[in-house]
Amino acid sequence: MNRLRTAGYHLSMSVVSFLWIAPILWVIVISFRSFDDVAANGLGSLPHSFTFSTYKQAWEDADEFRALINSLLVTIPAVLLSLGLASIAAYGLARYNIPFRRTVLLLMLMGNLLPPQILLIPISRFVELIGYYDTLIALIAVHVGFGLGFYTFVLHGFMRDLPREIQEAATIDGAGPGRIYSSVILPLTRPAMAALGALSFTWIFNDLLWSITVIRSGEKMPVTPALLGLQGLFVSSWNVIAAGTVIAAVPTVAVFLRFQKHFVGGLAIGAVK
């Protein structure tokens, strides 16, 4: 009986997993089909051809190498900066009796509840006003700004629950607030930081909206808008787009595999706090 149950569980879960993974498999299959095959038989048919040329085409035509570099140039500093700043803010708010700290925290969180779409035009105008329109710096700043509220909120929840005694002991040993932050609190917050880092990496890397809002030069576009560039005005080579998508997914998949454990942890942080 128990055995049957286990078998049933595995069978049904395999079906569910397959349904989840099927669209991705489909994209991978399309990415190896030739244009004439797709055009003649349609996207839905079984492959009648096999080619690697789509990957070469995506790499060259969408200039994916440069686009990936741009993406990383934006994502890595944005993740480091926003987590660094958020952890300092969370440290102050969680560990010290700052007046109006609840208000500050709520204000930061409120900013996150605003749909980003309504801020598109103000931001593009503001970035232009200060002369940073069409630069990667602007994009980094936007990502840091938008991430800060949520990251602070999550880290605040985590830091608040660290035992008070540790901090008191450090104070007695003569450590100032800066030292306590860097030597005591930060190391203890590492699991939360790793989880947030992995999450924010995928969020920022996969962003499309902000990159097309503050950047207008083709050669500065990160990889997501570059992929859109593979779409023609009317006609799109779906096989090449599929290949480009597969390439663009590599960094996030790599980060996911490396920080798999923290991902799950990260989701739990959001759920409990």
Place this chain on the structure above:
Amino acid sequence: MRNDRVESGQRRREQRATGELSLQSNLSAVQAKGAMEKLVAAYNKTGGAQVKLNTVASEIYRTQLPTYLTSANPPDVYTWYAGSVADSYAKKGLLLDVSSVWEGLGNYPKAMQTLSTSSTGEKIFVPTSYYWWGMFYRKSNFAKWGVTPPKTWDEFLAVCKTIQSKGVPPIGIGLGDTPWVASAWFDYLNIRINGAPFHRDLLAGRGRFDDPKVKAVFTKWQEALPYFDPKGKSFPFQEATSALLGGKTGMFLIGTFFADSAPKDALDDIDFFQFPIIDPAVPVAEEAPTDGYFASKKAKDPEGVKKFMTWLATAEAQEIYVQSSSGTAIPANPDGKSADTPLVQKGKAMIESAAELTQFFNRDSSDALQPTADAALTKFLDKPDQIDKILKDWQAAAEKVFNA
């Protein structure tokens, strides 16, 4: 700190202003992008201001164009469409007056001049190419089914009947993701039944969609509805092209851009016929969407921009583009040579013999009105018996757009 930034921003602007024109292009498809690069390289060899091409994905371009134009430091020249779409930007005072470019364009047809003139009488647009719409089919399939291209509506319905009797849906369409394709049917039925002037007035807000004359368009459409491919609602037009080429549908009302999604060996087998004539008393009009360029009013070097646009209007420049792009576009300059294929020659002859030209629903109205048409036409295809209600809703939606 902030002052510093503003200054550095201004410095950046000044640096850009020196001797370089920026050309913002939405032609992101591989072939078209290559053609644009060749075009710009050819101009840069002629001396004068160097042009820097910046290609942006067409989907992004469509949504960001208003932002580009209204920004403090806008790009100089833009690829876009002629007609009321361009005029809507001119009305907001965003476009450069290029009347001086037009002084040398006396050989352009009257219709192109009208399309390039704003409502205040300034020339704001330089057309460089156009394409056409037609009822496309595979010659081999028509031969197999024993049908010949029809000329009138009755002949057309007879052809549909024959193809259907062979077990093939006669009329292909692709509306999933690309609902605007249905507007071609509305446009053509309207210009065949009520004529181009009525169509233009209607789309400009000077008519009503619940007019009995508009209803007549839909009652005519109902006669052909049983012949539409029932699967056409679920896939985009690119898949509908595959269906046509694979012999799973008989004919397809579409613009020549579909040829880019056809395998090269199938292209020789493709032909088209003119949308059937319904009322011989109505002057024949055809859809000829016209592409070209306009420039920003804030262009840093207006003379350089005009010089570049004058060059774009030459037959020589347009041939460079047409030859290296997919080859179904026709140069706007009457002296420009189009591709030599029989298909293109036939299309060009059809457009040249037309008494009136329209462009396409969105280009003759606005990008804001197009979704109202998509909603109405999709609903009509689903529930053809509710014409009156659909037209009433359409009029209400259109009024909102016109009054906005």
